[in-house]
Amino acid sequence: MGDRITLLFRFAGGGHRRRRLFSSTSLPRDQSLAENILSILEAVPPAIAVEPFLNSLAPILSPSSISIALSAAPSLSSAVRLFAWSSHRRELRSFAAHNFIISLLLRDSPSSFSSFWSSLSDLHSSSIPVHPHAFAALISAYHAAGFPEKAVEAFNRMPEFASRPNTFTYNTMLNILAREGMILLAMSIYNQMVQSDCRPNSATYTVLIHGLCKSGKIDDALKLFDEMLQRGISPKTAVYTVILSLLCCANRVDDAIRHFQLMKESKFHLDEVAHNALLSGLCKIGRINDAFEQLRLFQMNAFVLGLNGYSCLIDGLFKARRFEDAFGFYNEMLENNIRPDCVLYTILIRGYIDSGRIKESFEIFNEMANGGVIPDTFCYNTLIKGMCDVGLLDRARSLKLEISQNGRFPDSATYTILICGLCREGLIHEAQQIFDEMGKAGCFPTVMTFNSIISGLCKSGKMEEAQLLFYKMEMGTNPYLYFRLSQGPEQVHDISSLQRRIKELCLSGDVLKAYKLLCSIINSGVAPDVFTYNILINGMCKSGKIRQALKLLEDLQSKGHFPDAVTYGTLIDGLLRAHRENDVFEVLQHMVKNGCIPTVSIYNIEMRTLTRRRQTSKAVILWLDYISREKTDSEEVETIRIARKHFEEGCLVEAVRTLLVLDKKHDRVDSSPYTIWLVGLCQERRAVEALGIFDLLREFNIDATPPSCALLINYLCRSGKVGAALDVMLYSLGKGFLFKKPVGNRLLRRLCVQNKMKDAHELVHKMRLAGYYMDLYLREPTKAMLLGAPVKVLTCDLKITGSSHGSNLLHKCRIKNCNQSGKHDGTLNLVSLKWNANSYLRSFISVTKVIDPKLEVRVVAYWP
Known part of the structure; x- marks a missing residue:
């Protein structure tokens, strides 16, 4: 064995001469070099380090020879040693070798991973540093095998083997985390990368920007892009x-x-x-x-x-x-011989549905199937949503069944769409059945799913069930998670503390613990968002449970969410409905303290509530106080002071004119406060001031709202200002406002009573042109007046007998001293006219003052 090792040393020493003989690379040369590598791997016993022998051979080796040798390595451990050795030499690295090691680890998993770690331990015990590329291959293999946690563990253990992550290793880890949806952890590791003086490259930013985009963090992605440019890195x-x-x-x-x-x-x-x-x-x-x-x-x-x-x-x-333009552009595409795919068919289906052409949407759907394009689940979801939006729930549910027949499967969006549609129609029981079916089908409810069914339960008055579902959503599959995270010195109970904790763990080198922390949160269920809380708070307020609503506000903040303008607006509206005006001020202070500036919509809510209570003056003062705080320009402040002075002097209309001039000057007209005041003035029977504000809105080309116009017409009629009421009605017709029967009928009758028959008939004609179906809109008494039936105007004493309480309605009206027909003593039997006394008097008798029905009063009576 010793002779063979000596021979190998001699061979390695002649390497430079061999490199001169082979001036150009060739496959036979690479194979020959690979055989030499394999000879070394086979000859050197495990107890002896193979690296010195390979070092002598290195000058004549190529990446291809390394790859060939890896594919024929006698054992996994020898392959790992060769790959780890070649990773230290930039000229010998290749993606072919990298990918082969990954495939080798996946082939015999999990035993191969144990062998890999053993080889790394042998290198470390021999005081041979492990190159980070070896860890990059191990990390990639773990992820490919479906063990992302093991991949993070491998990255975390690199310092144990004197291996410091380089850019390639960092990028490998960042790519895995971005794919797993853990962009928070990825960004923390990126910060660790920068602080360790490891330079990010274009691939680093590509991975992170894509990950941030997928998680909806657009602003963060743009900031990272700017940072990329500042570092002088050219984007791909x-x-x-x-x-x-x-x-x-x-x-x-x-x-x-x-x-x-x-x-x-x-x-x-x-x-x-x-x-x-x-x-x-x-x-x-x-x-x-x-x-x-x-x-x-x-x-x-x-x-x-x-x-x-x-x-x-x-x-x-x-x-x-622009539906017709879209269809025309589609036809142009077909003329250019471009055939639609599933995505475009889905767009067309949604377009037909949005334009109200349901039949055509199904024709496109059938054309799609006939053309060999199989609809995917998203396409079905689009069609199902369209059916739900128009109330065709049975058709929507049958489409859900069709999905499975075409080899697809309903997803969470499918069930959520159906639940939303059923809740919108008030079918809460059916929605709950779909919700239960969803879990059995292996589809996990999303935040939107929970929000829809909680909203439906709140609207149907089932607050206890809504709260139970909310708690189920909040606790998820791990009811002890929140308790565990919110205790101890290192509390994690909101997004800020979570980000801080993840960053601390990464900087301390405990990336694995950070990964496990994020996994526990991600797997704990669906966390309620601000929208969920807003739904429940709104339900509590409408059911009069203000205390519970305020408790939810506290919970919302303790869970790391930030209340928005909708949250505060809902609470303020609920407090005002419960006559708790003093608490409103505290909520506003709480709102400002938490950095949420009260919006115009919140002040509008307060003003509407005040006007409903006949406190329009307080609403005006509230608005003046608000804009006084908002404006800082001296000229604007002075203008608001003048407006306030006009108001205090009783000249509300002049105060409004001053404010409108200011709004117009700065091009920021908001009609909301003025129309709210207009409605309030009508409710307080201050018709003259209401008409003054209406005229100002017209003068400044600001549209009044339909409710304000309807109320103004009614109260102008009651005040005898029929001409002004007619003017408002004609304005409303020009704006396309359509009113309910009482508004138009009352005005027409008043015109007839004042013998303005021509104006009445012209109004009927204009109402018909504006879209009113007059045969159904006009009531019988109004028709009789318009047809010229004689109208008697009687000034008389009216004595009403009977009870004015409960179901004992007035049955008889006795008229006496009728000054148009001399002495007359007669009885009107209101029951025979199919009206009760209250309706009859309200429709045809203008009483001069509110009195006890048992008293004799002086009235003016009108009837045909």
């Missing part, structure tokens, strides 16, 4: 393509176009994917015209639009509700 085309889409989604379209031009100037190969990314990004934010303008510029440079490009543009046209 794939990264640029992702960034183009991100910039468009962030509404930074001009930046996206600028980056696209930069790619062209930098001589990047702009493939179809890059072009489509810009077109798709423009379409997604609704800038469809800009997308077609870009397409025109692309085509000037010989760009040919393909199937994916047509798909994103057709989708953009549908989202812009």
Whole structure:
């Protein structure tokens, strides 16, 4: 054996002479070198280090010879030793060798992994450092075998073998974590990478940017891209393509176009994917015209639009509700001999559904099947959602059954769509059945699934069941997890503390513990989000359970969520409904303290509540206080002071004019406060001031709301200002507002009573043109008046007999001293007219004041 080792040493010493003989590489040469490597591996006993022999042979070796030798290695341990040795030499590394070691580990898993670790231990005991590329192969093999935790453990144990992760190893680990959806841990390891002076490269940023995009962290992805450019790293085309889409989604379209031009100037190969990314990004934010303008510029440079490009543009046209343009563009695609795929068929189906053409959507679906394109689950989900949206729930459920017949399987989205549809129709029991079926089918409920069914339970008044489901959602499959994480000195009970804890673990080198912590959270079930809490808080408030709603607010914050404007707005509305105005101020303070500035919508909620209580003046003061705090410009502050002075002097209309002038000057008109005040003034029977605000809104070209117009018409009629009421009605017709029967009928009758028959008939004609079906809209008394039936205006004393309480309604009205027909003593039997006394009096008798029905009163009565 000693002679053979000596011979091998002599052979290694003649290596330089052999390299001169073979000036060009050839397969026979690589095979010959591989045989020499194998001879060394076979000759050197396990107790002796093989590396010195290989070092002597290294100058004449090539990556191919290493790969050939690995494939014929006598044992796994010898293959690992050879691979670990070659990894130290850049000129001998190859992806072929890297991939072969991975396949070798996967072939005899799990025993092969034990052998690999044994070989690494032998190297370490021989004081031979293990190159990080060897760990990169081990990490990749673990992940490929379905053991991501073992991959993290291997990465974590590198320091034990005097191996320091390099860029390639870091990138391998980052890629695995990004694929596993653990972008939080990936970013922490990236920070560890930077702090250890290991330089990230283009591949590092490509992996992280893709991972951040998949997890919806667009802002973080853009920041990382900027950091990449600051480090002087040129992005690859794939990264640029992702960034183009991100910039468009962030509404930074001009930046996206600028980056696209930069790619062209930098001589990047702009493939179809890059072009489509810009077109798709423009379409997604609704800038469809800009997308077609870009397409025109692309085509000037010989760009040919393909199937994916047509798909994103057709989708953009549908989202812009330009249905006919979308169908025309689709026909153009067919004329260019481009056949649709499943994705485009799905877009077309959704487009037909959105345009209300359900029949055509099924025709496209059938055309798809007949053309040999098998619909996938997403396509079925699109059709099922369309059926649910139009209330065809039976058809939707039958489509779910069809999915399995075509070799597909319903997913979580399928069940969630059905649950949403059933809850929307109030079919909570059926929705719960689908929810139970979902678990049996192996589909895990998403946050949206829970939110839908919790919302349905709240709306149906089943608050206890909603709370139970909420707790089930919160605790998930590990009811002790939250308790464990929220105890002790290293508490983890919100996203900030979680990020901090993960970062600390990574920097201390305990990446495996960080991975296990994230796994325990991910596998613990579906965590409620802010939207879930908002649904439950809204249900509690509407059912009068304010204390429970406030408790949910505390829970929301303790679990690491941040209440949004909807959360606070819902609570404020609930408190105002419960007449707890003092608590509203505390909630507003809590809101500001937590960095959530009260929005206009929250103040609108407060003002609506105040106006419902006939406290319009308080609503005006609330708004003036709000805008006084918001404005800092001295001119604006002075204008608001003048408006407040007008209001305090009783000139509300003049105060509104001052505010509208200020709004118009700065181009930020919000009609909400003014229409809310208008409604409040009507409810307080301050019709003149309400009409003044309405006229101001028209003067400043600001649209009044349909409810405010309807109320204004009613109260103007009651105040005898029929001409003004008619003017508001004509304005409403011009805006396309359609009112319920009482509004139009009351106005028409008032016009007839005041002998304005021409105006009444013209109004009927205009209402018919505006879309009113007058034969059904007009009530019989109104029709009689419009047809010219005589109208008697009687001023008389009315004595009402009977009880005014409970079910004992007034049955008789005795009229006496009728001054139009002399002395008259008669009785109107209201029961025979199929009206009860209250309805009859409300419709045809204008009482001068509120009185006890048993008293004799002076009234003016109108009836045909």
